[in-house]
Amino acid sequence: MDKFLELKNVSSYKLAFHLSNYVWNIVIKFGWFEKQTVGSQFVRAIDSISANIAEGFGRYTKKDKIKFYRYASGSVKEALDWNQKSKVRKLVNEEQYLFILKELNNLPREINNLINFTNQRLKE
Numbered sequence: 001m002d003k004f005l006e007l008k009n010v011s012s013y014k015l016a017f018h019l020s021n022y023v024w025n026i027v028i029k030f031g032w033f034e035k036q037t038v039g040s041q042f043v044r045a046i047d048s049i050s051a052n053i054a055e056g057f058g059r060y061t062k063k064d065k066i067k068f069y070r071y072a073s074g075s076v077k078e079a080l081d082w083n084q085k086s087k088v089r090k091l092v093n094e095e096q097y098l099f100i101l102k103e104l105n106n107l108p109r110e111i112n113n114l115i116n117f118t119n120q121r122l123k124e
Contacts, residue, residue: 007057012110016050019103034091042082048075062122069115076107
């Protein structure tokens with residue numbers, strides 16, 4: 001069996017999953033107001049990346065799979081916004097901000113690789 005056909009081996013999923021836990025561990029330490037405003041939205045956006053990759057992975061048609069992978073790409077853009085807001089509002093430090101930014105900037109390429117792989121391997 002092709003290792004790429006297991007979700008746990010899909011690089012975009014692994015990257016997004018680990019990043020979501022990294023962000024969770026930061027946001028969980030926010031104060032109440034910060035969690036209710038920026039924190040919950042940041043976690044939802046970040047969690048949505050790996051969740052949409054997983055959902056797409058579980059779909060049966062190429063078109064359906066790719067639709068969810070594109071949703072994941074949209075969540076990357078949203079997460080970039082929340083990361084920037086978290087930095088400006090001094091909720092994350094520079095090191096955290098830069099790490100999250102680097103990982104988020106790597107995800108579009110990884111997701112596009114998954115889309116290309118799906119386009120090449122599936123007929124319909």
